[in-house]
Amino acid sequence: MEYAYYPGCSLDSTGIEFNLSTKAVAKAFGIQLVEIPDWNCCGASAAHSTSHWLGLSLPARNLAIAEAAGLDVAIPCAACYARSKRAEVEVCKSEETRAKIEEIIGRPYKGESKARALLDIFHRDLGVYTDKNALKKPLAGLKVVTYYGCLMVRPVDTGFDDPEDPISLDEIMTALGAEVVPWGFKTECCGASLTACRPEVGFPMTEKILDAAKKSGADCIVTACPMCMANLDMRQDQIGKAKNVHYDLPVYYFTELLGVALNMNNKELGIPRHFVPAEALVNKIGQAKTTEGGEA
Amino acid sequence: MTLQEMQNQELRDELFLRSQVDVTKCYQCGKCTAGCPVAEHMDYGPRQVMRMAQMGLVEEAMKTKAIWLCATCETCSTRCPKGVEVAKVMETLRIMAKERGYIAEKNIDKFNNIYNTIVKSLGRMYEPGLIVSRNVATGHLFQDTSYGIPYLAKQKLNLVPHKPKNSEEIKSIFAKAAAMDEAERGNR
Amino acid sequence: MERVGVFVCHCGSNIGSVVDCAKVAEELRNYPNVVHSVDYKYMCSEPGQNLIKEAVKEHNLNRVVVCSCSPRMHENTFRACVAQAGLNPYMFEMANIREHCSWVHAGHNEEATAKAIDLAKMAVAKVCKNKELKKGHSPVTKRALVVGGGIAGIQAALDIANNGYQVDILERTPSIGGKMAQIDKTFPTIDCSACILTPRMVEASSHPNIKLITFAELEKVEGYVGNFDVTIRSKARSVDMSKCTGCGTCMTKCPGKADDEFNMNLQKRPAIYTPFPQAIPNKPVIDRESCLKFKSRKDGKDVCGICAKVCPAGAIDYEQEDEIFVEHYGAIVMATGYDQFDHSVYGEYGYGKYPDVISGLHFERLVNASGPTMGHIVRPSDHKEPKTVVMVKCVGSRDPEHGKSYCSRTCCMYSAKQATLIRDHCPDTKVYIFYMDVRTPGKGYDEFYNRTREEYGVEYIRGRVSKIYQDGEQLIVKGEDSLLGRPVEILADMVILADAMIPQNDAAKMAQIVGIGYDNDGWFTEAHAKLGPVETHTAGIFLAGACQGPKDIPDTVAQAGAAAVKVCGLLSKDQLETDPCTSEIDPALCAGCGHCVGVCPYKAISLETIEERKAGKTISRQVAKVNASLCQGCGACTVTCRSSAANLNHFTNAQILAEVDALCQTIL
Known part of the structure; x- marks a missing residue:
């Protein structure tokens, strides 16, 4: 199982334990997490509070990079997940929105690369709870x-x-x-x-x-x-x-x-x-x- | 002043176009305020903000503290019996308020500005920078600094910020997004 | 030998939590003539009734006393039970230890138990004097009267007629149709009111089983279920119905002018008129108050007479007089409808003086295509289209100080409907509705209300309007947006007040004439709020529509159908059982004074001459005699009779005295 990995800013610093444990556990379960090269901040609450389009475009860029690699994105942080998922959903919902976002980020993003919460992946894809x-x-x-x-x-x-x-x-x-x-x-x-x-x-x-x-x-x-x-x-x-x-x-x-x-x-x-x-x-x-x- | 003189249809239309939420659907049951974790600290609860919006008192809604204190937890939108995305309205009002210079919660706005500035220049968050800049901006110089040393001790803070490779690309995203917002406002 | 069984009911905790039922049963066990006494959780339940039946067999009981609730609740239940056990149903008595004891003496358990024991002993004393009685029979007149020709009356009459029974509709105005004929559209489907009403009106007028008696008043009702004698006053139309062809020439030539009530006085009508073009019967009447001829006659002159001159049929008859006649019916349906609250009691809304502050029914005429403005929504003052309309709900409703305490039930929906009509007719007009609550409990109603707000853009403001005043050509409406918690003022061109529904102004008098109950407001009282909503406490008289309380058209039609079923059930019988609890007069004791004849409200007693042998001579003398089929068992004669010749079966003097004795013994 291979995912693009979006750690987000927190996991680089205050949330480093989440990063360490995620990588360690993923390895043990044979999940390949490929960190998105040169990922950027999703904007958290500040971007979408200031600008509708900034709030959608910042996470869309990360998704676009993953889409180019043909991977869904595993996101540990709840806030990063929520912002990324919002961008994905809006792009899928409206052609007009997609066109605007693609113009802003200067990359194609069709909404094919899905934002996935790490919790969801561990729970649904792996069935860890059955593997005693x-x-x-x-x-x-x-x-x-x-x-x-x-x-x-x-x-x-x-x-x-x-x-x-x-x-x-x-x-x-x-x-x-x-x-x-x-x-x-x-x-x-x-x-x-x-x-x-x-x-x-x-x-x-x-x-x-x-x-x-x-x-x-x-x-x-x-x-x-x-x-x-x-x-x-x-x-x-x-x-x-x-x-x-x-x-x-x-x-x-x-x-x-x-x-x-x-x-x-x-x-x-x-x-x-x-x-x-x-x-x-x-x-x-x-x-x-x-x-x-x-x-x- | 009569109600008609206070009602602003243009702003009501702008709120609808930018949020894509039909606030007339709200029937003022108060479930949003009841479930809002921040409501007790707000000047007006989410229901009252929605009432202002649906009555066309958008100007007034933009001047509330409530729209800034909203943590976007979306409890209101999830539970609304009429399917009104309350959090989306709060967010749009916040954006519209900022564009017009209505900043009822200065510290929250400053925090957002600093956050955005850091992301714009570095592409990622740089937490020591955020805290220090916030403290300078708000005048609370030592807020949260006590956590700094333990953080460093626990190797949880990078004192050296991330070196951006994508800085031009991110700056361009900020510029284009701002232009897109501006265009939407211009269309009104 | 009397063998009485006593059965004490707990009624769950209703009695049992206050009265010590076991103790009551225990005490009664030792009372004279009681051979069996028990208590049980629910006497009215099937196991409870079986308990009685088995005890009758096992203990060879010939009399039964149940200590439980009011006889109104379960007397028939237990009479049937006793009858199934093989006893005469009148060998049974009920002691009310619930309404008369546990419910009113809660918290005084010992005293309540003592009282229950007293009541039980009295019942035993009485039942020992009970006699076997048999029900009598009376014939049924297979014909019904419906009082009121609105949608309730029309529907009830059609349902009765379609079941094969004769039915008369008595209507006091010149035409049937009622309020529904005045309404433009009906919620929640926006059906044209006239379009769905007039076919029913035509159907009623042409139905072989229906006779219309219009422009007539109910004067008197006598008799009883199955046999009512109704006195009717047919008012003088001044038009010979048998000659009039309904051509309408008279109406176009009449120089007299009067306020057009049908159009809420928004225009004038001639003195000879039909209320509206689709009126049934479509033959005019002369309104003598505004007719020039009749007015001039009061001054000793005799002018005009144009209508008689132009009438090609020679149908005008100025000399016609009211006619009074009596008709016989087996059942009566009251469908007399409602009236609209007069908002002129509110000084803060202008005492009814502002021309552009109108009522909901005014608006119906304004928006109606055949109304005075041909359906153009304009303000009464200057006939300009209003750009801002404010509607105010609960005017007279939910206002115990100045109006009525109840909710009128229809205003929320008709206000929403009227708001959508305004938005449809005048898309540029803004509509605001002030409300306290929005009450829309009907099929499709809440959805309609939501469309009014969301699709029609009508703005609802929660709050009661405090003041309306004229500001130049416009009106200022002051209210509170209680959801925002601040006062608001709206500059309006027209204000529509949703006036309450109130009973007809003579409803109380009508109830007294017919002999049915009415509440403090004047609504006719149903027999049971839940289980007898169309019956009254007077057998054979039923209720349909808003005369019983505010209701909308669907509910009215449903209730009319229900009343019709009850009528048909009654008329389907050839004979009715009569209550044997009627009065009897012992001719041996009767002195022939005739006092009882005077006090009997049912005219059931008359004097007759009998011959008897006394001291070897045949003498004739007068004695009173009761017609059992008229007697309602009220007992007025028994308390009037000075020689104790009058006795009410099942409540004889001997039975009452036995009860008093039983009570006095326990006190001593």
Whole structure:
């Protein structure tokens, strides 16, 4: 299986663990990820907030490059996926839009190269959750809440999963042996860049999600979005301190936990780089299993 | 002033043409505001912005903080019983507002500008640049700088920006997109 | 020997949560003549009824008391049950321990239980005096009267006539057709109202089983189900119907002028007129109030007479007088319709003085192709096309202070319809509708409303209009856009007020004449809001259309059909069972004073002469006698009779006294 790979800006820096774990896990599963040469930023929320055509054209350029190579694009980041998918859908919907975008980017793009969420690829194309044999270290005893964020599954015409109660991440986690704890915040917005440019608005949004996750009794949060990760992981300590709460909720990319289940090394997956210490919890899984095995 | 004098049909038409959303379909049930994660921080909820839009008070809608605070999470569009893409209207209003210099949320606008400027010159985001520039622009010099050192320690920040090979191509995309927007506005 | 069974019902928690039913059954077990007493969750259910039937057999019961709900609810149920058990159905009594006990004494459980025991004991005391009774029979006049010739009356009459029964339509105006004839288009299909109504009018007028009695009033209703005697006043038309050919020459020559009511006074009509061109019967009447001849006669002169001169048939008859006659019917359908609320009570809307503030029905005439403006939408003041129209809903509706507390149900839809008509006729005209809620619960209705907003571009503003005032040639309408939370003012050329539907102004009087109930507003009361929507509490009298409450044409037609079915069911019988609970007079005790004759509301009692032997002599004297088929069992005669000669079967003096005794014993 071969995909064009669009890591996006976050995965080069603040979301580097997502990049590391994605590449490691993909390799283990035999997925070839060919990074789009000289890819550009999708524009995130800033471009489409400023200009309709800029918001569509920036991701279209990346798709056009992949189309020339005859590949669909695997996109880990939820925001990059949402913007890219939007461009693809608009191009397919209207000849006029396609012509305008092609003119702006100076490349042909027919909408044949599809934007695919990495989560969707792992869930649908590979059927990892059925392949028990590959799991060297099932995540037995790990209680997780799955957090898809808002952009991964919305709006409906661009999504691959149910926008109100998505299950792809749940099914992957269940297949890995983890216990998926039900909660009501799977697709609530974390505040995205509002935590950066309007903290008094953005912080309470992230706080609600952390509170709900804590209340659910889960050990950790699993996500598929680097923006969500930044808010939930990096800002967790600050939010907790302001109200004298110690959340102690590690946040993982689903690819990291895939790697853990394949018994990959934490460092290789980027787990030591988290703000909220995340190694102890996954290490415990292994130990618990070993202990159990030893007694048996 | 009578309602008719306040209603602006031209702006209402422009909003429709650029968003491709028929705001008259909205029946003001309030489900958008009810589900909006940012609504409690807005001056007007999404339903009220939609009401302004459908009543032809587009000028007023463009001056709200709400259109800037919208995080484009699309919860509203997904759940709307009338299939109205509320987030799309918010986005179009934001673009139209910016074109007219109505910036009700200066910091968010500055953030967007800096973001776009970096992408325009480097082709990709450069996060230290974004944070520093934002702090200079907003006057909150030390906001989020405490994260800088740990980020570096965790090797999560590149202090050296990406060296663009595509810089001319990206600049051209910005220029052509702006021209396309301008043409649409000119057509009004 | 009386052997009474007592059955105490819990009615789920309705009784059981307040009254200690087991205790009631226990107490009654030791009461005289009671040989069996039990309680059960639902006595009216099939297992509950079987319990009674089995107990009758097992304990050889000859009388049954059920302590449960109101006899209005289940007396017939249990009478049938007792009859199936082999007893006479009148050997049964019901003690109401729900409405009279648990529901009104909730929270006072001990007292309620004590009261339930009292009520049960009274019922046992009474049932011991019950006698076996048999229902009587009365004949049925196989002919119906429909009062009102609007769409409700026309439809009911057609449905009855098509089932093979004779039916008369009594209409007070010169033509049948009613409000529907005034309406231009009907929602939600925008059918032309006249186009779908007039064929029905023609069908009714030419139907062999239907007789039209127009320009006539209902004066009096006597009798009872199956046998009504109705007194009708046929008003003087001043035109001999048998001679008039309906050529219309008289109307074109008449110099008299009067407000044209059919066209909402938007124009004048002659004094001799038919209300509208498609009127049925299409023969004119003279409106004596505005006729020059009749007016001059009041001053002792006698002028004009042009109509008589030009009439080629010699049909004009100035000397005609009202005729009063009595007709016999087996059933009556009330279909008297509604009236429109008069918005002139609202000073803030101009007390009805602004010419360009009109009502919904005005608009119907304005937009109608055969109306005064030939269907051109123009304002009444200067006959210019309005460029901005504001519509105001709930005028008089949902306003308990100044109007009616209820929702008129039709205004949301007819306002939407009128708005689309304006947009169709005058595409450049803007339409704003002020509303509090939009209520569109009908098939295709909400879709219509949405089209009005989305496709016709009509702007809805949520809020009640506070004031309308004249501003030069235009009107300023002040309201609130409550969705935005701010006041708005609209400069309008014309304002249409969606006036409430209200009962006819003489509805209460009409209800009293006919003998049916009416509510505080004047709407006729149905027998049961859910299960008897077309029946009244008076057997043989049914309701159709808006006289029962605001409703639109589809609902009216449906209700008319339902009323017709009830009428046909009644007329299909050759005889009706009569209630045996009628009065009887013991001639031995009767002194012949005749007081009972005077108090009987049903004229069921008369005096007759009997001969009897007394002390060896034959003497004749007068005694009262009850006609059982007329007696309704009201009991007025029994309380009037000074010699206790009058007795109401099933509620005899002995039975009532036994109940009183039972109650007094428990108190002592």
